[in-house]
Amino acid sequence: MSQSWKSLWKSECGKAIPIYRVLVPESVNQDIMKAWNARGYRYTAGAPSAIMLTGGMRRNLFRSSVLFKGGTGTGTAVTAGFAAPGGLALLSGFADAALTFGALGGVTAVGTGVFAAVTGPKYFRDPKRLSRKNRQKVGQAQWITPASLGFQPGRKEGRDTDEQRLFHLAVAIARKIVRTRAWTHPILRDHVSRVDLDHAVASIGVRLTELVRLREEIESIRDAGTAKSVETYLSKLSVAFTSMANRVLSMHEYYERLTELDQQLMLLHNSERSRELGDRVLDVLSRTAADDSADWQFRELRIDAESQSSVISGLVAELDQTADDFDDFDSRLAAAQESIDALEPTPSSPPASKDDRSLE
Template sequence: MSQSWKSLWKSECGKSIPIYRVLVPESVNQGVIRAWNARGYRYTAGAPSAIMLTGGMRRNFFRSSVLFKGGTGAGAAVTAGFAAPGGLALLSGFADAALTFGAFGGVTAVGTGVFAAVTGPKYLRDPKRLSRKNRRKVGQAQWITPVALGFLPGRKEGRDTDEQRLFHLAVTIARKIVRTRAWTHPILRDHVSRVDLDHAVASIGVRLTELVKLREEIESIRDAGTEKSVETYLSKLALAFTSMADRVLSMHEYYERLTELDQQLMLLHNSERSRELGDRVLDVLSRTAADDSADWQFRELRIDAESQSSVISGLVAELEQTADDFDDFDSRLAAAQETLDELEPTPSSAPSRQKDDRPSD
């Protein structure tokens, strides 16, 4: 990989403020994911806009919920409103008034029951609904944010970390990947060369978060007696960080392959469109001028689609190799993580502050 991650970060996102909130898919279950998808929430790593967590993500606030809960709540309130005066009238000896209030209360109670019987099943079967168990799961969802990676905004008190910059680059690449034509094209649907983008980006974020926390704990025990050990530990962390940087660079290479495939898909589309237009022109000529020489003339003018098809097949094969290389970093990272676990020092309660080394614009 000829390009370093720092130069790529400077060119792609070095002058932009990091704004992202990426979900770790393994932190919630599939029921939560299905409900969020039904609501249209954009929480994936490749979402084209900034992803912000809202309180509504853990609540059932949508049409069927409002109808069921609002209607039954209002009906219960009205029923109670008639029941209270009726009870007072009965205690006061006004039997006729008590019967009147009781009759109205009974009517509203029956109406509320019918309304609940109609709207309740719709709400319970609504794909947007989160069960009580899933609402608790949403509260435990894990998100990768700039702050979690050591970023603090501001000119004087602000700071940044290499881990945050690297993950910002990964998020930027992911957003570019999902905007390519090839990413949503049928040629890559269920294809081996299509990586699990959410899992890939989230796994990078989780590992980088661990590196940030562990480095701060290591720095907090630095003194004259532990200087040598601290430097050894930090060198091991640098190896793990390099592995993650290689993973992000491989992700960028995957994006470049997709852009090459985009160009070939556009040529293929234009060539197929040219054939269609040529056939239509030939049909018009055959029904009007009856020009026998028009057929071979248009055959020479058409763009041959077979050449684009062969190029696309070759690019898809290269994408498979790139995706395999991208996934191979998981095994390397696991080996590096085992080494870190063996060398992890005793945590300290006083993390050190990291100097802001973010380059000026």
């Protein structure tokens, strides 16, 4: 990893405004994500653009919901509208009017029941529907945004952080990964299934968010007496940040391997297409000119598909090794977490002066 993350950030997204909203997959259950997928919401790390439907994501605003709830609600209101005058007429002694309103109310009640029986099952089985329990859980969803990483837009009051820039780079790389031909190619079906891109990017975002918050808390206690402790704590945080930066660089290396595989897959596609076209030309010649020399000439001109296949097999093996490095996050995460945990005070912590001497 000869390239630094800052130079990579400048080349990939240095001039772009950070616009992303990445879901932490562990903050919601699979039923919620399935419903969002059915609605077409884009919330994954590799989504082409961010989605800002915070309020609408917890509501059942779709066709079957509007039809069922709107129809039954209207029918109930109409039934109540007939029942109220009928009751007043009955109390006033107008029996005929009471029977008329009662009959109309009964008809609308029956109609509402039939309508609910027809539209209700479709609504309750709709894959877009969120249950009442899941609608409550949607509010607990955790999102990684530029604001959560310390970014504030504006020329005078604006500010940015290295954590936000690093995560912006991770999102940009993730969006490039899912656009590669190799990522969706059948040759990598089993390989891609074990590289959880959303989890990897969200994990980076969660850790960077913790670093931002902890650094702000540390900076808030800086004074003449705690300056030395603050600098020591910040140096420890830089170790955790470096771990995250190496993780993003590994992610970019994985993307570069995919682009190499893309080129070979295109060559393989062209070679197979060339072979198919050559066979068709030979077939035409055999039925027209019967050129005996055409066969070996086309064999010389064709791209050898077998050799391309062997190259692709080698690239896939190298990609597996790169993915192992990319997925080897537990050890790095544990090291970063130990650095963060070491900074958190405990009830039995010694005074600040002793702590400074122990860190030295």
